[in-house]
Amino acid sequence: xxxxxxxxxxxxxxxxxxxxxxxxxxxxxxxxxxxxxxxxxxxxxxxxxxxxxxxxxxxxxxxxxxxxxxxxxxxxxxxxxxxxxxxxxxxxxxxxxxxxxxxxxxxxxxxxxxxxxxxxxxxxxxxxxxxxxxxxxxxxxxxxxxxxxxxxxxxxxxxxxxxxxxxxxxxxxxxxxxxxxxxxxxxxxxxxxxxxxxxxxxxxxxxxxxxxxxxxxxxxxxxxxxxxxxxxxxxxxxxxxxxxxxxxxxxxxxxxxxxxxxxxxxxxxxxxxxxxxxxxxxxxxxxxxxxxxxxxxxxxxxxxxxxxxxxxxxxxxxxxxxxxxxxxxxxxxxxxxxxxxxxxxxxxxxxxxxxxxxxxxxxxxxxxxxxxxxxxxxxxxxxxxxxxxxxxxxxxxxxxxxx
Amino acid sequence: xxxxxxxxxxxxxxxxxxxxxxxxxxxxxxxxxxxxxxxxxxxxxxxxxxxxxxxxxxxxxxxxxxxxxxxxxxxxxxxxxxxxxxxxxxxxxxxxxxxxxxxxxxxxxxxxxxxxxxxxxxxxxxxxxxxxxxxxxxxxxxxxxxxxxxxxxxxxxxxxxxxxxxxxxxxxxxxxxxxxxxxxxxxxxxxxxxxxxxxxxxxxxxxxxxxxxxxxxxxxxxxxxxxxxxxxxxxxxxxxxxxxxxxxxxxxxxxxxxxxxxxxxxxxxxxxxxxxxxxxxxxxxxxxxxxxxxxxxxxxxxxxx
Numbered sequence: 233x234x235x236x237x238x239x240x241x242x243x244x245x246x247x248x249x250x251x252x253x254x255x256x257x258x259x260x261x262x263x264x265x266x267x268x269x270x271x272x273x274x275x276x277x278x279x280x281x282x283x284x285x286x287x288x289x290x291x292x293x294x295x296x297x298x299x300x301x302x303x304x305x306x307x308x309x310x311x312x313x314x315x316x317x318x319x320x321x322x323x324x325x326x327x328x329x330x331x332x333x334x335x336x337x338x339x340x341x342x343x344x345x346x347x348x349x350x351x352x353x354x355x356x357x358x359x360x361x362x363x364x365x366x367x368x369x370x371x372x373x374x375x376x377x378x379x380x381x382x383x384x385x386x387x388x389x390x391x392x393x394x395x396x397x398x399x400x401x402x403x404x405x406x407x408x409x410x411x412x413x414x415x416x417x418x419x420x421x422x423x424x425x426x427x428x429x430x431x432x433x434x435x436x437x438x439x440x441x442x443x444x445x446x447x448x449x450x451x452x453x454x455x456x457x458x459x460x461x462x463x464x465x466x467x468x469x470x471x472x473x474x475x476x477x478x479x480x481x482x483x484x485x486x487x488x489x490x491x492x493x494x495x496x497x498x499x500x501x502x503x504x505x506x507x508x509x510x511x512x513x514x515x516x517x518x519x520x521x522x523x524x525x526x527x528x529x530x531x532x533x534x535x536x537x538x539x540x541x542x543x544x545x546x547x548x549x550x551x552x553x554x555x556x557x558x559x560x561x562x563x564x565x566x567x568x569x570x571x572x573x574x575x576x577x578x579x580x581x582x583x584x585x586x587x588x589x590x591x592x593x594x595x596x597x598x599x600x601x602x603x604x605x606x607x608x609x610x611x612x613x614x615x616x617x618x619x620x621x622x623x624x625x626x627x628x629x630x631x632x633x634x635x
Numbered sequence: 636x637x638x639x640x641x642x643x644x645x646x647x648x649x650x651x652x653x654x655x656x657x658x659x660x661x662x663x664x665x666x667x668x669x670x671x672x673x674x675x676x677x678x679x680x681x682x683x684x685x686x687x688x689x690x691x692x693x694x695x696x697x698x699x700x701x702x703x704x705x706x707x708x709x710x711x712x713x714x715x716x717x718x719x720x721x722x723x724x725x726x727x728x729x730x731x732x733x734x735x736x737x738x739x740x741x742x743x744x745x746x747x748x749x750x751x752x753x754x755x756x757x758x759x760x761x762x763x764x765x766x767x768x769x770x771x772x773x774x775x776x777x778x779x780x781x782x783x784x785x786x787x788x789x790x791x792x793x794x795x796x797x798x799x800x801x802x803x804x805x806x807x808x809x810x811x812x813x814x815x816x817x818x819x820x821x822x823x824x825x826x827x828x829x830x831x832x833x834x835x836x837x838x839x840x841x842x843x844x845x846x847x848x849x850x851x852x853x854x855x856x857x858x859x860x861x862x863x864x865x866x867x868x869x870x871x872x873x874x875x876x877x878x879x880x881x882x883x884x885x886x887x888x889x890x891x892x893x894x895x896x897x898x899x900x901x902x903x904x905x906x907x908x909x910x911x912x913x914x915x916x917x918x919x920x921x922x923x924x925x926x927x928x929x930x931x932x933x934x935x936x937x938x939x940x
Contacts, residue, residue, distance in 0.1 A: 445649065451642055
């Protein structure tokens with residue numbers, strides 16, 4: 233009896249140890265710090281339906297480190313990946329943890345504008361450099377801009393603004409806007425409305441991220457009889473929207489224009505539904521510069537069967553931006569002002585082609601029209617069709633007090 | 636007018652979906668007195684099976700039928716392996732145990748199918764919108780969902796009210812010991828009921844899959860709404876679940892369709908656009924609260940529980 237109990241105790245202890253071990257196990261690429269290492273925290277979504285995006289960002293960031301020889305200014309690089317679960321409160325918690333207990337030199341990542349806005353204050357207060365490699369809320373470009381925050385993506389409004397310009401070119405007179413009800417969704421719809429010269433005859437915001445059935449909104453759009461529908465649904469929601477748009481028989485009736493709804497993470501599931509649906513982007517996988525060719529080719533070689541998305545491209549750039557700062561101070565990451573000055577120059581080879589930073593640390597860059605085509609192997613891929621706008625600066629930089 | 640009819644159809648279709656999920660939930664809760672949070676996992680499993688089998692067989696109907704059988708088997712296996720240990724325990728134990736099953740199923744699906752999710756494309760003949768009235772186009776597939784669910788509801792009614800098996804199920808719900816004493820294999824009966832509930836959840840999942848795509852955790856949000864439905868309808872009542880599903884489906888859809896316009900009359904355009912989605916998604920919970928205040932037992936309370 234006594235023996236049985238101690239056996240049980242021992243088993244329980246072993247089980248507990250195993251469980252703990254599981255939780256404590258560090259993700260790949262995390263070596264114990266030797267004397268001095270560049271510490272980078274990476275926050276993205278690694279669980280749930282949008283984990284595909286987080287994985288693409290991680291793969292691309294790792295590839296950037298590979299290309300840098302996994303060293304910056306001769307120092308080893310340690311990356312700590314954290315999952316925000318697509319929730320602002322979790323994102324903030326993880327940001328605090330990276331700053332306070334891991335004491336990282338840089339924080340990179342952030343897919344979601346609402347997660348970034350929740351986490352921003354922690355980083356700025358701690359004077360830890362934050363590189364957003366996707367989210368670009370309007371507040372960050374304007375009144376919340378900070379010397380410690382840089383973007384390797386765009387301000388949310390810019391991409392839909394480009395789409396608005398393209399709709400003008402196509403002679404669209406009336407448009408119906410649909411998007412999710414969170415920081416980025418509201419920016420996107422405002423962005424397209426700011427450049428579109430015709431009339432916005434309807435606008436629907438849906439509950440984010442849990443509303444996945446858009447039947448009521450699609451019926452509304454059909455009843456409004458617009459020339460076009462503009463939509464923003466990132467990640468899996470983009471697959472659902474396109475499916476339901478087609479099922480509702482709208483595909484032949486009202487053309488669709490998109491921002492961040494069709495990309496390499498969603499195309500394998502959207503397939504032919506995405507054919508003929510235009511989108512705008514600052515980076516497309518076929519941009520003809522050397523850095524981009526190397527990035528895309530090596531990504532495909534390393535991750536057979538998948539292609540990098542713009543989320544990845546921006547994260548790859550973030551790796552090189554950080555490297556430019558670390559090299560400028562020869563690895564002495566205490567020299568924050570010098571690092572800031574180095575990053576302002578955007579002195580690295582971006583996969584989108586070279587760009588400049590505005591006063592608010594947002595890129596001033598080109599936006600391209602992209603289209604979905606079938607390549608010779610029958611895969612659906614994105615292709616650059618035209619340049620919609622050159623050297624575009626976001627419309628909030630005036631509100632940023634930095635100069 | 637046509638727009639209103641279209642929105643009503645959307646509401647009915649959502650209601651039908653909810654009914655499939657709620658029927659299984661209310662059967663299991665009402666008859667076996669088991670709170671099953673893992674019902675949403677069976678919904679997800681049904682969808683994954685359908686996407687996989689349709690891919691293998693290249694035949695939509697055959698794949699869906701196979702998926703239904705497979706979910707039934709998974710459901711019965713879960714009952715035998717896990718649920719049996721939970722009968723007669725506190726409801727809190729049920730919640731804890733079935734919550735564990737949610738985590739288990741999510742991880743299992745991640746291991747088997749990967750994190751990316753899948754799609755279940757409709758065959759071309761289903762992927763069209765049909766004209767119902769002049770100017771009113773409606774997706775054929777959503778009409779099929781409505782029709783299939785009505786057929787399932789009739790089947791359930793006949794099964795529970797008109798067959799010997801149904802009589803045993805009802806008897807088992809009122810007095811488990813007595814039915815056992817009369818020589819009925821109550822364990823087998825419970826396994827069957829749980830399997831039936833699982834198959835209904837699987838059917839809901841696989842019918843929703845072509846609309847919503849297939850992904851991990853897809854059953855979790857909709858399960859909450861299904862619980863709202865069974866609370867409104869009266870726990871254990873299939874008729875109640877049917878009426879309440881329609882009710883909730885209509886309130887949710889009509890709310891989403893017309894509430895923002897109403898709000899625009901009293902608020903600025905900006906404020907209305909932001910507040911409307913949040914407020915209209917609260918409507919069904921307000922409805923539930925109202926029902927709980929006026930009729931705490933639900934609309935169709937089951938007697939002698």
